[in-house]
Amino acid sequence: xxxxTGEINALLGHGTDLTGKLTFEGTVRIDGRFHxxxxxNDVLIIGEGAEVHAEIDVGTLIVKGGVVxxxxxxxxxxxxxAPGRVLGDIASPSxxxxxxxxxxxxxxxxxxxxxxxxxxxxxxxxxxxADPVPPGMPAPTASVEGSMPPRAPYSSAPPMPVAAVPxxxxxxxxxxxxxxxxxxxxxxxx
Numbered sequence: 001x002x003x004x005t006g007e008i009n010a011l012l013g014h015g016t017d018l019t020g021k022l023t024f025e026g027t028v029r030i031d032g033r034f035h036x037x038x039x040x041n042d043v044l045i046i047g048e049g050a051e052v053h054a055e056i057d058v059g060t061l062i063v064k065g066g067v068v069x070x071x072x073x074x075x076x077x078x079x080x081x082a083p084g085r086v087l088g089d090i091a092s093p094s095x096x097x098x099x100x101x102x103x104x105x106x107x108x109x110x111x112x113x114x115x116x117x118x119x120x121x122x123x124x125x126x127x128x129x130a131d132p133v134p135p136g137m138p139a140p141t142a143s144v145e146g147s148m149p150p151r152a153p154y155s156s157a158p159p160m161p162v163a164a165v166p167x168x169x170x171x172x173x174x175x176x177x178x179x180x181x182x183x184x185x186x187x188x189x190x
Contacts, residue, residue, distance in 0.1 A: 008027070008091050009025070012028070016033065018032070019035045022037070026043070027045065029042045029044075031048070031097045034051070034053070034054060035052075035054065036099075037054055037056075044058045044061050054069075055070050058072075059074065059076050062078075064084065069088060071089045071105075072086070072088060074092040081101065084101050091108045133152045
């Protein structure tokens with residue numbers, strides 16, 4: 001994935017050390033050090049060797065290398081290419097993370113309306129219990145106030161005799177869940 005950036009309007013080259021608030025139109029590339037805040041509706045490119053410690057609010061962010069420390073909000077897209085490193089949260093409707101990239105933070109993907117695409121009044125996601133539930137047991141549910149009807153209480157009917165319960169299908173995993181990982185011998189490293 002590569003976004004066309006067009007002509008670069010400004011360059012903070014290697015050896016540059018700038019602190020402050022950066023606002024601009026068009027495309028700006030940072031190859032030096034920057035500390036502060038960045039605001040634009042256009043494109044910011046972080047080049048190899050750059051060190052950016054900033055809160056970033058842009059149209060599009062492209063990290064071609066270097067380190068970005070701080071939260072990122074992009075209205076269009078974020079691209080992170082190796083050997084780039086991003087340490088902070090990202091909010092963007094489109095995200096590309098290349099192989100070899102370091103990303104340490106949270107990511108929030110937003111819909112076209114700028115709102116969180118997973119809000120309670122939208123389509124619900126599957127509820128996953130914090131503790132695994134053995135096969136055959138009802139899973140607990142969680143709800144966001146107003147988003148799901150209350151759960152019916154458990155039935156007071158007597159339990160079924162053990163003989164009436166069919167055996168689980170062979171495809172079910174043993175309880176508790178077990179993952180078998182084959183050993184890797186020192187001579188067979190990939």
